Amino acid sequence: MSDIAERVKKIVVEHLGVDAEKVTENANFIDDLGADSLDTVELVMAFEEEFNVEIPDDAAETIVTVGDAIKFLEKNAA
Amino acid sequence: MFDLSGRKALVTGASGGIGGAIARALRAQGAEVVLSGTRREALEALAAELGGGVHVVPADLSSADSVEALVPAAEAALGGLDVLVNNAGVTRDNLFLRMKDEEWNDVIAVNLTASFRLSRAAVKGMMRRRFGRIVNIGSVVGSTGNPGQGNYAASKAGLIGMTKALAAEVASRQITVNCVAPGFITSPMTDALNEKQREAILANVPAGRLGGGDDVAAAVVYLASSEAAYVTGQTLHVNGGMAMF
Numbered sequence: 001m002s003d004i005a006e007r008v009k010k011i012v013v014e015h016l017g018v019d020a021e022k023v024t025e026n027a028n029f030i031d032d033l034g035a036d037s038l039d040t041v042e043l044v045m046a047f048e049e050e051f052n053v054e055i056p057d058d059a060a061e062t063i064v065t066v067g068d069a070i071k072f073l074e075k076n077a078a
Numbered sequence: 079m080f081d082l083s084g085r086k087a088l089v090t091g092a093s094g095g096i097g098g099a100i101a102r103a104l105r106a107q108g109a110e111v112v113l114s115g116t117r118r119e120a121l122e123a124l125a126a127e128l129g130g131g132v133h134v135v136p137a138d139l140s141s142a143d144s145v146e147a148l149v150p151a152a153e154a155a156l157g158g159l160d161v162l163v164n165n166a167g168v169t170r171d172n173l174f175l176r177m178k179d180e181e182w183n184d185v186i187a188v189n190l191t192a193s194f195r196l197s198r199a200a201v202k203g204m205m206r207r208r209f210g211r212i213v214n215i216g217s218v219v220g221s222t223g224n225p226g227q228g229n230y231a232a233s234k235a236g237l238i239g240m241t242k243a244l245a246a247e248v249a250s251r252q253i254t255v256n257c258v259a260p261g262f263i264t265s266p267m268t269d270a271l272n273e274k275q276r277e278a279i280l281a282n283v284p285a286g287r288l289g290g291g292d293d294v295a296a297a298v299v300y301l302a303s304s305e306a307a308y309v310t311g312q313t314l315h316v317n318g319g320m321a322m323f
């Protein structure tokens with residue numbers, strides 16, 4: 001697993017208070033991990049801070065699973 | 079009670095009568111305060127009066143760019159932002175039938191749209207820090223209406239709806255959003271009233287006097303405090319009983 005994937009999963013576990021094994025790449029933040037819409041906004045903010053990138057609103061809307069976040073960050077994080 | 083030591087606050091319209099009173103009261107409770115408005119000299123004068131613990135950050139809230147820059151500038155000056163008081167406000171009174179689009183737009187831009195943009199910017203950091211207080215200064219007119227103030231009444235009623243919607247969204251993050259709605263408060267405008275006009279106004283105010291900036295400021299201090307943590311989405315009317323809800 002890439003370093004970025006590790007860091008993303010750690011943030012998700014911490015923020016949503018879910019078990020690490022539930023945080024798979026296919027896990028949907030809202031449907032599988034119990035996030036509400038405000039949690040998804042906060043997750044994006046947390047990713048921005050951790051990876052020092054800006055995630056524009058239209059990109060943020062496409063990040064619905066853990067894998068989406070990892071893919072976006074692998075492409076855009078320095 | 080109502081100790082604000084260590085809290086960081088931004089007050090718009092601090093160069094005005096009510097905003098100045100709010101800034102003084104927040105400072106007196108221990109908060110560090112950014113004073114904003116367009117008239118730098120008036121803000122500097124208030125800062126000089128207050129001594130330490132205040133910063134002057136002028137901004138024209140009728141310009142979108144300058145609105146967007148204000149919260150980041152305040153956060154930089156204070157090292158965070160816990161309390162946002164959207165107090166700046168303007169009137170452009172006219173009979174509804176004569177009201178120009180420009181008069182409508184100017185009032186909505188400063189009273190409502192700027193408050194929206196500042197709240198949107200401030201709430202981000204508040205969510206991170208799991209604490210925030212937003213206090214919007216409305217008006218009794220937002221609930222009662224007033225002839226000649228279709229634009230102003232709409233802007234102030236709009237603040238009430240915005241307050242409720244945002245309050246519901248962020249309550250789980252320990253952020254409260256409330257409105258304070260003043261009635262007749264002494265100001266250069268009310269000072270200019272003649273005896274007869276004053277009497278006519280007071281006939282409708284059970285308290286028998288006009289309010290002061292301090293009356294409004296005390297309500298803001300309360301809503302900004304930790305003690306008010308369970309009060310959100312509300313409109314607190316400060317009007318001497320002239321309208322009761």
Ligand SMILES: NC(=O)c1ccc[n+]([C@@H]2O[C@H](COP(=O)([O-])OP(=O)(O)OC[C@H]3O[C@@H](n4cnc5c(N)ncnc54)[C@H](OP(=O)(O)O)[C@@H]3O)[C@@H](O)[C@H]2O)c1
Binds near residue numbers: 093115120259
């Ligand atoms: N006085 C009353 O009886 C009464 C009653 C109900 C509600 N209110 C509300 O209370 C609030 C304060 O009113 P006030 O009586 O203290 O009036 P005020 O003395 O005229 O103060 C208005 C403040 O708003 C600021 N402001 C206006 N346009 C601005 C702009 N484009 N950009 C940035 N700042 C701007 C002014 O700053 P600059 O002068 O520096 O531009 C000033 O500090 C307003 O929201 C008002 O609607 C007042």
